[in-house]
Amino acid sequence: MPIPIDQFRAKLETYSRAELEQTLRNCLEKSQADYAYQVKECLDTRFPGWDKPRTRRGGSRATVARFRGNKSEFKTARAAYLWLVERFAEVNPTLFTDVRWETTGYVGVGRRRGTDGAARNYFAKSPAKLFRQTPALADTQSNYHRMSNGWYVNLNLNTRENFEILCRFSAVSGLAHNTDWDWEVLDPTEQLHDSRRRVQLAAELEKEINELLMQAP
Structure with a gap:
């Protein structure tokens, strides 16, 4: 008989990625849907992108970042992400000095929530x-x-999460994607290499922040 779900969830936190993946397979084979869900949640939180195929470059993806007329090429998507984050922080330093839920919280708080708050934060x-x-x-x-x-930025993210955070950060900073900035991963297997998809996602997130700000007191 399986152990109680709470004990099972706590035990998962001590597992390595390989152990979690094997546990997920075991749960699925035994049709233990509730337990399989807990394993997948743990994998998604601790190892973002675990279920995505690895690229031929072993995770390093050449990326081009553009900001207000300046273009820089980086060997990794992570380096380009950090470069843009620093540029955004220069434009909107109050995001970190005047902490508010509708701005700092919107950009920096993780979307995966539990009863005691976000499982992780982006800043x-x-x-x-x-x-x-x-x-x-x-x-x-x-x-x-x-x-x-002096703040810390989370790098344990996949590229889609990186782009969403950049979109949210730019939206509260008065910056427009494609006009003021862009972040292009140069990898044909990367979902965000399609500029039309990046534009669409940026527009969706800009609409989201505008609606949020309209609701703020």
């Missing part, structure tokens, strides 16, 4: 606060970066 004042429910990730420095303003 925080310490590595520990980036990984609230998976503190072990804060022990690996490659999972985060200290920005020039």
Whole structure:
């Protein structure tokens, strides 16, 4: 008989990625849907993109970043992401000095929520606060970066999440995608290589922030 779901969930936090993937296969084979869901949630949170095929470059994807007439090429999507984040922070420093839910919260708080708040954050004042429910990730420095303003940015993300965060950050900063900035991953297997899809997603997120700001008191 399976152990109680709460105990099972807690046990998953001690598993490696390989162990989690094997546990997921076992749950599916035994038709244990509730337990399989818990494993997938854990994989999605701790290892974003775990179910995506690896690229031929072993994860390194050449990326072009553009910001207000300046164009820079980077060997990795992560480096380009950090470059743009720093540019956005220069334009809108109050996002980090005047912390508000409708701006800082909209950009920096993770979307996966539990009863005690977000499982992780995209920006925080310490590595520990980036990984609230998976503190072990804060022990690996490659999972985060200290920005020039002293805040920390979460790097344990997939490229779609990177782009969504850039869109939200730009929306609250008065920057327009394609006009003021772009982030193009030069990989034919990358979902966001299609500029039309990037434009569509940016427009959707801009509409989202506008609706949110209209609701703010």
